[in-house]
Amino acid sequence: MDPPGCVWVVPRNDLEAVAIVDLLNSASEPVWVTGQPWGATWAGLEPEFRASLSALPKSTRIFGVELGGPNPYGARDIDHHRYQDEDRWRPESSIEQVAAELGIGLDRRQQLIAANDRGYIPEMRRMGPSPQEIDAIRAADRRAQGLTEADERQAKEDVRAAVLVRPGCFIAACSRPTSAHLDALADSAVEVLLVGQDEWLYSGPRYCELAGKPWKQTNWSGGQDKEGYFGIKRPDDDARAAIQSWFGS
Secondary structure (H helix, E strand, C coil), X not given: CCCCCEEEEXXXXXXXXXXXXXXXXXXXXXXXXXXXXXXXXXXXXXXXXXXXXXXXXXXXXXXXXXXXXXXXXXXXXXXXXXXXXXXXXXXCCHHHHHHHHHCCCCCHHHHHHHHHHHHHXXXXXXXXXXXXXXXXXXXXXXXXXXXXXXXXXXXXXHHHCCEEEECCEEEEECCCCCHHHXXXXXXCCCEEEEECCCEEEEEECCHHHXXXXXXXXXXXXXXXXXXXXXXXXXXXXXXXXXXXXXXXX
16 A cells, blocks of 8 residues: 555544544545644654654655644644744634645534634634534533543532632632633633642633743643633742732732
8 A cells, every 4th residue: 555645643632623533534634643632742642653653755744733842753733822832823723724724614613613722712702603502512622622521510619619809800729620610610700710730721811921921831822812721730839829919910
């Protein structure tokens, strides 16, 4: 069998990623799906994928979808996020970039998925969907991220104990931040700070301010216009104090 002319490497870890895999399959594109959760990297690829990529002819076009970090394969990164050491932000979501590369359009559901990934619920609302359409996209995204019913229940408990810092601004302590927390606060919150054991997550219009600070810890961000998020891994005491002070200002 002749080697493929191109290969797409995709983690199937949220709704957009699932939709991208489906889109590539429908176009009969070679797709290698890595089992990594959110935060997937080239370095984290399964050993068999790394070996197969290294063995491909140099003429093979390799695309990596939302795989952080450098890669030794000469691949083209399809992404729209900012990472600690690299700014890959683009106004188009990853599924829009993939569709453009394939020269095909997106249907309404795919467009809603793209809007959801670019700018969450506010970005979807710009398309004029019904509340039911928005709820369906959000529920599908949580499922694709691997959240369970237990996760959903825990998020609701965490949110009930959230502290109101000022109108529309909440801090919620949790074991780990999830989209279920954000969804549970979506109708009442303008800004949310989720304080987890190993990770902190901010969601709201000021995300670029946090993303622009010189953090020592691993961090990432994404969003569109006035809605986005910022996450930081294992913030030390100084980082925690700085974020809390900033959030309360």
